[in-house]
Amino acid sequence: MKMKAAFIAYNQAHVEDVDDILSQLSIRGFTRWTDIQGRGSDDGEPHLGTHAWPSKNMATLCIVHENIAPILKKRIQALDLEAPEQGLRVFFWDVVDV
C-alpha cells in the first residue's frame, strides 16, 4: 500500500474547512503548524502577520493513502476556488517508509 504525504498550507481562517475535509475523508493523523507565515508564488495575499498583511498561515501535514490523495486534492482545490485570494494549496510527496 503506497502512502502519500500531503502538505496543506492555508490561511488560518480556513482551519475549520480544512479540518472538515480531513475528517470527511477519514484522515485521522496529521501534524499542524500554527501561526506561520507564507506567500504565494504568483499572486494572492501574503500571510505575514504584519501591519500591512495581518493574516497568518497554518499548515497541516498528513500522510494519506494514495487512493485518497486525488480526492483530497480535488476537495482542497474546490475550497480554494471559493476564495482564490486566500491561497489554499496542497502539495504531495511519496512516502518512502512508515
Place this chain on the structure above:
Amino acid sequence: MKIYESSVKKPVTTAIIFVAIVVLGLFSLSKLSIDMLPEIEMNQAIVLVTYPGASAEDVENNVSKVLESTLSTVSDLKKIQSTSKENTAVISVEFNWGTDIDAGVNDMRDKIEMVKSHLPDGCSNPIIMKLSTDMMPVAIYSATSRESSDALYKILEDGVANPLNRISGVGSVSISGAPQREISINVDPQKLEAYHLTIEQIGAAIAKENVNTPGGSIDIGSETYSLRIEGEMKESDLLNNIVVSNYGGRAVFLKDIAIVRDSVQEKAQESYVNGEKGATIVVQKQSGANSVDVVKQIREQLPIIQKSLPQDIEFVEVMNATDNIENSITSLVQTVLLAFLFVTIVVIFFLGQWRASVIIMLTIPISLISAFIYLQLTGNTLNIISLSALSIAIGMVVDDAIVVLENITTHIERGARPREAAIYGTNEVGVAVIATTLTLLAVFLPFTMMGGMAGIIFAQLGWIVSIVIAVSTLSALTLTPMLSSLLLKKEKNTGSTFDKLYAPIKRGLDKLDVQYSKILTWVVRHKTFTIATGFIIFAASITLMFRIGTEFIPASDNGQISGNFQLPVGANVERSKEIAIRFEKSINEKYPEIKTLSYTIGIPSEDDNNAWAQMQSSGTNYVSFRIKLHKLKERKRDMFEISEGLRTELESYPELYKFKVNAGGGDGTTSGSVVDIEILGYDFETTENIAADIKVKMENIKGFRNVAISREDYIPQYQIEFDREKLALNDLNVATASAFIRNRMNGMIASLFREDGEEYKIKVRYDKASRESIEDIENIAIFNPSGKSVRLNEVAKVVERFAPPSIERQDRERIIKVSATLYGETLDKVTKNIQAEIDKMDIPSNIGIQIGGTIEEQQESFADMGLLSLLIIMMVYFVMAAQFESLFYPFIIMIAIPFAITGVLVSLFVTGGTINMMSAIGSIMLIGIVVKNGIVLVDYINLNRERGMNINSAVIDGGKSRLRPVLMTTATTVLGMIPMAYGLGEGSEIWQPMGVVIVGGLTISTVVTLVIIPALYGAFASREVKSNRKKHRLKLNSRQIKA
C-alpha cells in the same frame, strides 16, 4: 489563548459575563438616587458669633477683627471675608479647591479656641459651620390659617416640624413668620421707682421663685424618700402673685407693678403666600442626604400630617429644589434615548445588514449600563453630568464594534467561516481598536485630574466616559466576535425586502465613494493649493473668536425668581406691606405664568434659632419675595423675560428705594454670571463715594442688571454717649450702665416657664408705653452698687446718628462691592467696559479696586482648562506616536485639531452661543474625537504603502476604502450629540453648548480633514521619499568612489 479566541470558543461564558454586567448595572440603577450635580464638597466654612446689643462697628472691632486675624493663619486659606452686623458677626473662610475641608475646619476650631477668651463678654460661643449645598433649603412651604394664627407657631412646631424632622434625611425644619409664645412682664417704671425696685431685682425675684430643687433624700424607718421642692409655676397666671419685695412692711406683688402677659412676641416677621398671611416652613436636608428623596418623603408625609392639624391650616409649596432636578433628568434621559435611536439609524444606514446592526447596537446598552455600577460603587448619583457623559459616550461606544465587525465581515466575504473569521478578524484589528480607545482615554482620564470647581464636576464625566469606552472596547473584542460567529452567515441571502429597500442607499454610498476618490485624485495633484486653502479657512475662522463672547456657566431656566425691594429706611412694616400688596396684585395680572408668590416683611425675631433666617437680610422696610413659575412647557415667557418685566414693574414704584430681582432664585451664584467690583479701603465715606460713582457708570453700561452696592444703607440709631467722669463720680462704669439700659429696653430673660415639656421665655422689661421716646431713655434710672440712683441724662447724652447696618471685610480689609448680574451680554465684554471706566477714575492710593465675582472663577477655570488641553494634546500625541512608531505622522493627524476649533467657532457664531465652561469642555473632548478619523485614514494609507503602492495611489485608495468607516463613526458621534445640541426640555441650556461645539467641531473637522490630511500626507511623504533617495544616492556614490 487570546481573549477573543476564548470568547468565541466559549460563547456561554462570554454571554453570561455581559448579562451579569447588565444585571448588576440595572440593579445599581434601581438603587441610584437622582440629583442636579455630583456632590460638591464646598470649600467654604463660616463662623457665626452673636454679640447681642452690639452695633456693626462694635462687632467689627471686637469680634470680626479678632477672629479674622487668628483665622488668617489657617493653612490652605484662599480668602477670608466677614460681615459684621448688629448683633452678629459672620466670618466666612474660603479654602483652596481640593483642600480637605474637614481638616481645615478642625484647624479653624483650634485657632478659635485660642482666642476665645479675647472675645468680649456676652458673645456667644463661635459656631463653625461647613458651608455646603446642603445649606440651601430643599423645600419651603407656607402654612396659612384664618383662625389659628396666634397659636400657629406651636401648632406648626409640634404638628409639622417635629414629624418632618423624623423623616430620614431631613436636617432641620425651621418656622418663621409665626410669632412664638412668650411671657412678657411689662413693668411700669413709675411704680418701680415708687417701690425702690429695679428690673434686675424683679428678674432675680422671678428667677428665685420659679425653681425646682432636689432636696436630697431622707430615711424614714426602713424606707428612703427623696425630697423635692417644686417651686416652678404651674401656670403663667401664678407669676402675678410672686412677692418681689417688701415695702413698708407690706408685700409687693408682681401684679402691683407690672402686667403679666402670656402671649406672643412683640415683633416677628410676617409672611404672605398668594395674599394670605402665614408662616414659612423651611426644610433643610442633612448633609449627604439626597434632596429628591427627602422632598419625595415630605410630599408623602404632608397630607398625613395635615389630617392631624386644625382644619383651617393649609400648606402651599413655595419652593422646592427638586422639580427642576427631576425635569432636567427626564429631559436628559430623553436625550440619551433619542441619541440611541439616531445612532441605530446611522448604523443600519451604513451597514445595510440587520444582523450586523443588532450586534453593534448591543454594545450601547451594555457599556452605558456599566456606568451605573460605577456610580453606585462610588456612592454617586444620577445627575446631569453623569447623564450627559452617557449622551456623549453613546456615539463613541459603537466605533470599536464597527471596526471589528467590518473586518470580520471582510473575512467572511473572502470565504472564511464566521467562527474563524471572528477570531482572526478581531485579532487583526485588535491593536488598532485598543489604540483608538487609548487616544480617547488620553482625553478623558485627565478630566479626572482637573482642579477647582470644574474639576469636581468634570471628574465624574471623565470617569464615566472612560469607563464606558473601556467597557465598549472590551465588548468589541469579546462579545462582538462571539455574536458575529453565531449570527453572521457565510452566504448572503439577497432578495429580501430589506435588501430591496437598502439598494438605493447602497448605490448612493457607492457613488459617494467614487466621488470622493475623484476629489482625492485632484487633491494629490494640487497639494499646495489645498493646504493653503485649509490654512486660510482656519485663519478666517479665528477672527470669529473676537465676535463671540465668553461667560462662565450658561444660565438655565429653573422657573424660580427671587428678589427683594426696600422702602427708604425707617419705613414701618405697614407701609412696606401696602407696597407688597400692590406689587402682588399688579404682577399677578400681568404674568399668568406665576404659580405662587410669597413674600416676607419685617425682622425675624432675635430668639429664632434659625440660622437660615439670620443670614438673610431683613428690616421693617424690607420685603423679600419668591416666585415659582409654572412649568416651562406651560408658559410662553421664560424666567429671564419675566424677571426683566418685574424689574420694570418695580421701577415704576416711586416709593421704592431699591430693589433686586434674581432670575433662578439663587443669589446669582448658581446661575448666570455676577460681576463684583471690589473696593477695598478703611474710610467709609471715600469708599462709598467711589462705589456710588462706579454704580452709576455700571448702570450706563449695556448688559448690567441689578447693580447694587453691597453696603446696606445707614440706619438711623440713637447712640448713648456716656460721660466717663460723671459715671466714675457715681461709682458706675459703661458696662453696668449699658446693662441697665438693655434690660429696660430690650428686656431681660428672667427665667423659663415650662409647660407640657416646652420652655417659654419670661421676659421682664418696661411696658411699651415707656419705651417710645428719647425721654423714656433719658429717664432710665441707673443704680450704683451702693444703691444710689442716677438718671441716664445726668451721666450721658442721647444722640441721633446714622450707622452702617453691616460692615463687610475681605482679607482683613473693609470692602464695598458693587455687584451686578448680566442680561443679554457676555461677561468678558462688560468687564472690559467697566475696567475702562474705572481706569478713567481718580482713585486715592490707599483704596484698592479689583474685579471679582464670577469673572474670577472663570479666569481660574479657563486657565485650568488651558493647561488641561495642553496635557491632553500631549497625551494624544504620545499614544499616536507609539501606535505609528513615528514622531512625524501624529502631526499630520493632529492637523484636525485646528479645524475642530474652526468648527467650534463657526457653530458658536451661528447659534449665537458663547465660550463658556461647557463649550470649553466640549472643545477639549473634540481633541480626542477628531484625531480618530485621522488615525483610521493615515493607518490605512500607511498600510497601502507597505503593500507596495506608490504614495498617490496609496492616498487615493486608502481614502476611498476608509471613507465609509470614517463617515459612519463620525455620523454616530454627531447624531448622538444632536439631541443634546438641540436642547430638549428644562435645564438643557446648561449642556446644550457642549453638544453644539462637538457637533460643529466634529462635522467641520471631518469634512476638512478628509481632504487636507491626504494632501498633507502626500506632500510630506513624497519629501521623505525624495530625501531617502538622495541619501541612498550619496551612499552609492561614495561606494563607487571607494571602488
